[in-house]
Amino acid sequence: MLEADGLSVRFGGVQALDNVSLAVAAGSITALIGPNGAGKSTLFGVVSGFLAPDAGTVRFLGADATGLAPHRLCRLGMARTFQIVQPFAAQTVRENIAVGAHLSRPSRREALVHAERIAAQLGLGAQLDKLAANLTVAGRKRLELARALATGPKLLLLDEVLAGLNPQEIAEVLPVVRAIRDSGVTVLMIEHVMQAVMNLAETVFVLNEGRLIAEGPPAQIAGDARVIEAYLGHGASERLRRAALATPVAASGDAHA
Amino acid sequence: MLDFPILFASLLNGLTQGAVYALVALGLTLIYGVLHIINFAHGALLMVALYGVFFLNARLGMDPYVALPVMVPAMFVLGYCLQRLVVGRAGHGKDENILLVTLGLAIVLENAALAAFKSDTRTIETAYTFSTVNLAGAMIAVPKVIAFFGALAVAALLLLLISRTDLGRAIRAVAKERQGARIVGIDVEHVFAVSFGIGLACLGAAACFLLPAYYVNPQVGNGFVLIAFTIVVLGGMGSFAGALAGGFIVGVIESLGGLWLGESLGQIGIFLAFIAILLFRPQGLFGASVEKSGRA
Amino acid sequence: MRELAAIGAFALAAALLPAFVSSGFALNLAIMVLYSTLLGQAWNLLAGFGGQFSFGHALFFGTGAYASAALQVHLGVNAWLALPIAIACGAAAGALVGAVSFRYGLRGSYFALVTLAFAEVFRILANSVEFTGGGVGLLLPLKESAADMQFPGKAGFLYLILALTLAGFLGSWWLKHSRFGAWLAAVRDSEESAAALGVDVFRVKLAAIALSAALMSAAGVFYVQYFHYIDPHIAYGPAVSVEALLGPIVGGLGTVFGPLLGAAVLQLLGEITRNLAGDAPGVSLVVYGVALIGMVMFLPRGIAGLIARRSS
Numbered sequence: 108m109l110e111a112d113g114l115s116v117r118f119g120g121v122q123a124l125d126n127v128s129l130a131v132a133a134g135s136i137t138a139l140i141g142p143n144g145a146g147k148s149t150l151f152g153v154v155s156g157f158l159a160p161d162a163g164t165v166r167f168l169g170a171d172a173t174g175l176a177p178h179r180l181c182r183l184g185m186a187r188t189f190q191i192v193q194p195f196a197a198q199t200v201r202e203n204i205a206v207g208a209h210l211s212r213p214s215r216r217e218a219l220v221h222a223e224r225i226a227a228q229l230g231l232g233a234q235l236d237k238l239a240a241n242l243t244v245a246g247r248k249r250l251e252l253a254r255a256l257a258t259g260p261k262l263l264l265l266d267e268v269l270a271g272l273n274p275q276e277i278a279e280v281l282p283v284v285r286a287i288r289d290s291g292v293t294v295l296m297i298e299h300v301m302q303a304v305m306n307l308a309e310t311v312f313v314l315n316e317g318r319l320i321a322e323g324p325p326a327q328i329a330g331d332a333r334v335i336e337a338y339l340g341h342g343a344s345e346r347l348r349r350a351a352l353a354t355p356v357a358a359s360g361d362a363h364a
Numbered sequence: 365m366l367d368f369p370i371l372f373a374s375l376l377n378g379l380t381q382g383a384v385y386a387l388v389a390l391g392l393t394l395i396y397g398v399l400h401i402i403n404f405a406h407g408a409l410l411m412v413a414l415y416g417v418f419f420l421n422a423r424l425g426m427d428p429y430v431a432l433p434v435m436v437p438a439m440f441v442l443g444y445c446l447q448r449l450v451v452g453r454a455g456h457g458k459d460e461n462i463l464l465v466t467l468g469l470a471i472v473l474e475n476a477a478l479a480a481f482k483s484d485t486r487t488i489e490t491a492y493t494f495s496t497v498n499l500a501g502a503m504i505a506v507p508k509v510i511a512f513f514g515a516l517a518v519a520a521l522l523l524l525l526i527s528r529t530d531l532g533r534a535i536r537a538v539a540k541e542r543q544g545a546r547i548v549g550i551d552v553e554h555v556f557a558v559s560f561g562i563g564l565a566c567l568g569a570a571a572c573f574l575l576p577a578y579y580v581n582p583q584v585g586n587g588f589v590l591i592a593f594t595i596v597v598l599g600g601m602g603s604f605a606g607a608l609a610g611g612f613i614v615g616v617i618e619s620l621g622g623l624w625l626g627e628s629l630g631q632i633g634i635f636l637a638f639i640a641i642l643l644f645r646p647q648g649l650f651g652a653s654v655e656k657s658g659r660a
Numbered sequence: 661m662r663e664l665a666a667i668g669a670f671a672l673a674a675a676l677l678p679a680f681v682s683s684g685f686a687l688n689l690a691i692m693v694l695y696s697t698l699l700g701q702a703w704n705l706l707a708g709f710g711g712q713f714s715f716g717h718a719l720f721f722g723t724g725a726y727a728s729a730a731l732q733v734h735l736g737v738n739a740w741l742a743l744p745i746a747i748a749c750g751a752a753a754g755a756l757v758g759a760v761s762f763r764y765g766l767r768g769s770y771f772a773l774v775t776l777a778f779a780e781v782f783r784i785l786a787n788s789v790e791f792t793g794g795g796v797g798l799l800l801p802l803k804e805s806a807a808d809m810q811f812p813g814k815a816g817f818l819y820l821i822l823a824l825t826l827a828g829f830l831g832s833w834w835l836k837h838s839r840f841g842a843w844l845a846a847v848r849d850s851e852e853s854a855a856a857l858g859v860d861v862f863r864v865k866l867a868a869i870a871l872s873a874a875l876m877s878a879a880g881v882f883y884v885q886y887f888h889y890i891d892p893h894i895a896y897g898p899a900v901s902v903e904a905l906l907g908p909i910v911g912g913l914g915t916v917f918g919p920l921l922g923a924a925v926l927q928l929l930g931e932i933t934r935n936l937a938g939d940a941p942g943v944s945l946v947v948y949g950v951a952l953i954g955m956v957m958f959l960p961r962g963i964a965g966l967i968a969r970r971s972s
Contacts, residue, residue, distance in 0.1 A: 177855040181858035186856070195849035209858075404715075453957055461956050465956050477942075478942030635780050642777075643774075646770065
């Protein structure tokens with residue numbers, strides 16, 4: 108579905124991406140994780156056409172997509188959400204989603220109808236006539252998702268769609284993402300909420316300081332020393348291992364004795 | 365027409381005019397650098413200052429240069445109040461709104477002047493209005509020479525203020541990071557108003573230097589607005605040194621352009637340059653900012 | 661649909677006006693309100709619906725006016741034939757300014773400034789070029805015949821301006837109910853999001869400015885036919901640019917009836933001011949300036965916004 112090959116991006120003195128290559132299989136939910144500043148959003152930016160890479164290529168659906176403008180990529184079937192949501196504040200939820208629906212529907216009426224359908228799918232049915240500016244954070248995140256979904260994408264890039272949500276809200280969104288994948292849309296998500304990554308993703312890519320340091324299924328990644336060190340610091344993996352050996356694992360009641 | 369003496373005189377005239385332009389642009393630069401607003405009323409406010417100098421001379425017989433200590437504080441107070449009471453209130457955080465409010469202000473000022481003073485063009489006459497000075501063969505009007513040095517002096521004062529005083533430090537802080545400045549206890553609204561006030565104070569000084577060799581009527585501000593913006597953008601929005609340099613450059617372009625194309629067509633060069641800069645090099649020639657001017 | 665009905669009702673009422681009113685003063689007032697509405701509709705298209713605030717819309721007005729006048733005066737072209745040509749010229753000017761400004765990513769204040777600069781450049785050019793009559797301007801020969809778009813009575817001009825504003829109304833209505841309008845509103849509210857949703861931002865903005873310019877140049881053509889005269893200051897000066905933005909701001913940006921509401925209110929304010937303060941130049945403009953500041957400060961959604969709030 109999506110292949111990035113040797114992507115490199117430099118901002119002034121910072122190498123934001125350093126020779127990153129990854130592949131997203133069709134029909135999968137793939138996660139992209141890493142500490143802050145690792146280059147995840149930069150990668151999204153390059154893949155979705157908002158940033159031009161200094162080196163490397165992007166292939167989408169088998170064809171070269173490097174440097175294509177965002178709107179063209181969208182028409183080819185790639186949609187994305189933004190980490191900092193930007194709803195069309197002055198418009199209603201229905202009108203917001205309709206913009207996405209218009210990608211393949213010239214008729215205003217059809218676009219509005221499709222918008223209602225998508226809203227219902229994502230639990231926004233009751234708020235169709237609300238102004239986007241009046242939604243809660245969770246509502247706006249859903250709206251962001253709904254808009255992108257309305258374009259009928261083959262690949263959906265989710266940029267921290269769970270950020271800012273409380274555990275209840277997160278629990279409500281997880282099945283939604285799964286349902287999206289089950290309906291035939293490939294999902295690539297940047298996420299910090301590990302619960303979601305472990306729960307949803309089949310493959311996880313780990314970025315640190317612009318470089319790809321690990322890839323594989325979630326369980327394997329969780330135990331990977333390099334990944335642990337990326338998040339907890341140099342030597343953390345070793346310290347954890349020694350700590351685990353020093354204190355025997357006790358039954359939960361003993362811990363308070 | 366390409367005679368060196370004529371070219372030289374035109375160059376010098378361009379420089380003296382440019383100095384006054386620079387002074388006008390300095391105020392605009394400060395306002396943009398700190399408040400990040402484009403003050404469309406800048407030209408109309410210059411007109412107000414010019415009328416101030418005019419009436420001080422016509423009614424009280426005050427020499428325009430003597431009027432400096434009157435006009436500068438008066439314009440400062442006007443600027444402070446305008447920002448606090450009108451401009452600051454109207455923003456609602458949107459770029460376009462401030463634009464419209466300053467435009468509205470310009471409309472109100474220009475037409476109030478029209479209603480009050482009619483559209484007659486007024487000039488003042490002082491002892492030295494017609495005296496000239498001989499600079500290497502070119503005869504330059506004395507008021508223009510005074511304007512040149514006056515503008516430079518004010519610019520130097522402004523730079524000192526920004527780089528050496530506590531107020532200047534506060535202004536630089538607000539220009540760089542509004543929220544951060546608030547957190548460390550700086551009264552941001554006050555700094556905004558002070559910056560706006562200083563910007564208008566520069567206009568007060570500019571008016572004192574300008575009127576002896578120029579004129580005033582209600583529409584005179586219009587001619588200065590775009591020129592001032594051109595200078596600010598040319599010099600790099602927020603750079604004082606840039607505004608100074610830009611002022612001289614624009615003054616000379618205008619003067620030489622007038623020589624070659626006639627006065628009305630000559631101004632086209634400025635506006636075309638303005639468009640070109642906005643398109644191709646929006647950071648201007650110097651691309652610095654107010655917050656950096658502490659390390660001029 | 662209710663909006664279409666309202667547009668139709670208004671058009672009908674305006675069309676019937678000459679049957680009930682014969683006072684030249686009243687008809688002229690109606691014509692000026694509609695003319696002002698047209699200016700506002702043109703500006704509103706780009707600013708209210710598209711979010712791009714132009715401070716130099718006179719550029720398109722003047723181009724349309726001069727194109728039409730020059731064609732008639734220099735080449736003897738019939739006014740009705742000159743109309744579409746002038747509109748095409750205006751649209752071309754819009755496309756030019758748009759292509760250049762949007763290609764280089766000018767937005768907000770920078771865009772406003774650049775449009776102002778363009779208008780000034782054209783004003784200076786018009787002042788110096790023979791084709792436009794230089795500083796003296798162009799005077800349209802008096803013909804007083806409908807075939808030359810110079811009607812013997814005011815009623816004819818009323819119908820002409822009504823037809824043009826009707827086009828403006830329908831265009832605005834279309835923007836609220838079409839895909840292009842949805843795209844334009846998306847671009848206005850968040851360019852990045854719009855691009856990510858498949859909207860070709862550059863093309864949409866370009867089309868918007870061309871349409872806005874076309875409507876504005878039609879107003880310029882009307883002006884020349886009604887007043888028989890055009891000069892650089894009238895054509896490209898700040899007065900027209902300001903008049904174009906006042907109406908929509910007062911009446912309500914991005915609404916179908918905003919420009920009409922604003923034009924009517926401002927005209928009313930102007931009349932009241934004239935009655936109270938006499939014919940002193942500039943007084944009514946002071947009132948307009950205060951209205952502009954007041955609207956931005958207290959009623960940013962304009963009168964239409966106030967009505968909408970009340971009824972919801």
